[in-house]
Amino acid sequence: MNQINEIKELQARLKSLKTDGKSIGFVPTMGALHEGHLKLVEECKLANDICVVSIFVNPLQFDNADDLEKYPRDLVSDAAMLEKVGVDVLFAPTVSEMYPKPAVVNILFGEMATLLEGKYRNGHFEGVGVVVSKLLHIVSPDKAYFGLKDLQQYMLIKRMCDDLSFPLEIIGVDIVREESGLARSSRNRRLSKEGLEIASNISKGLGIAKEMLDKKSPISEIKQKLTNFYNGVEGLDTEYVEVVDGEDLTSLDDYPKSESIAICVAAYVENVRLIDNLFSQDLKN
Numbered sequence: 109m110n111q112i113n114e115i116k117e118l119q120a121r122l123k124s125l126k127t128d129g130k131s132i133g134f135v136p137t138m139g140a141l142h143e144g145h146l147k148l149v150e151e152c153k154l155a156n157d158i159c160v161v162s163i164f165v166n167p168l169q170f171d172n173a174d175d176l177e178k179y180p181r182d183l184v185s186d187a188a189m190l191e192k193v194g195v196d197v198l199f200a201p202t203v204s205e206m207y208p209k210p211a212v213v214n215i216l217f218g219e220m221a222t223l224l225e226g227k228y229r230n231g232h233f234e235g236v237g238v239v240v241s242k243l244l245h246i247v248s249p250d251k252a253y254f255g256l257k258d259l260q261q262y263m264l265i266k267r268m269c270d271d272l273s274f275p276l277e278i279i280g281v282d283i284v285r286e287e288s289g290l291a292r293s294s295r296n297r298r299l300s301k302e303g304l305e306i307a308s309n310i311s312k313g314l315g316i317a318k319e320m321l322d323k324k325s326p327i328s329e330i331k332q333k334l335t336n337f338y339n340g341v342e343g344l345d346t347e348y349v350e351v352v353d354g355e356d357l358t359s360l361d362d363y364p365k366s367e368s369i370a371i372c373v374a375a376y377v378e379n380v381r382l383i384d385n386l387f388s389q390d391l392k393n
């Protein structure tokens with residue numbers, strides 16, 4: 109595996125691979141890698157000749173200095189993990205390499221970025237938009253892989269790439285979970301054993317909601333049941349629980365006309381902010 113920290117060096121390396129006709133797959137991450145990231149890598153490796161992974165904790169997408177500072181970083185063990193699974197190139201730039209000058213360009217996504225995460229994380233998606241467009245320009249991959257754990261992020265990036273005709277395909281990858289059902293996340297490292305147990309109730313709640321969705325229970329009942337369930341879990345503080353249209357993420361009081369629906373949750377456990385969702389794309393079946 110080549111580990112490269114500079115944009116120019118990465119581009120020179122990729123240029124020679126591309127002239128050899130190799131297809132490039134790209135997995136952007138913020139590191140502190142886990143099985144969720146490795147699933148993206150696995151899919152990337154299956155469908156492309158070359159797999160490039162980036163590790164960059166992007167300051168622009170954090171609205172909270174404490175959250176940015178506490179974000180887990182472990183480049184040495186991340187690199188070992190990526191080498192082991194056969195990644196070809198790891199791109200791990202510094203902040204000054206990525207932003208030698210503060211970016212004056214911004215990516216505004218409009219309405220969809222004001223919902224769910226956007227309501228609670230000021231400027232988050234704008235920061236994601238800048239870093240993802242920059243990384244996609246630098247790497248210029250044929251395919252880029254994003255987890256459905258960050259459903260809103262996936263949808264906004266897909267939309268950005270469509271709207272601006274980025275010449276690549278965005279692939280969404282299903283959520284990878286712990287045995288307890290807890291969605292894997294770099295932030296889980298900050299939880300105690302007890303915290304991990306409390307956090308596993310986030311996906312338990314979604315499991316109950318799934319059963320109700322399958323029975324076509326009214327949306328209002330699903331919301332109420334889920335809210336009551338989470339309120340009953342000591343140590344779990346939900347920030348939002350929303351049932352939304354799976355195409356535009358607008359809040360629903362009834363089943364949508366579209367085929368897809370999502371139930372999205374953000375919650376704090378031991379001061380760690382966690383998100384999860386249930387995304388159902390075949391409601392009519």
Ligand code: AMP
Nearest residue numbers: 137138139144254255257258283284292
């Ligand atoms: P992050 O390092 O948290 O920015 O995540 C990098 C990529 O991995 C994003 O596209 C995430 O959606 C994806 N990802 C993170 N956790 C998971 C998971 N548990 N399952 C699937 N994808 C994930």
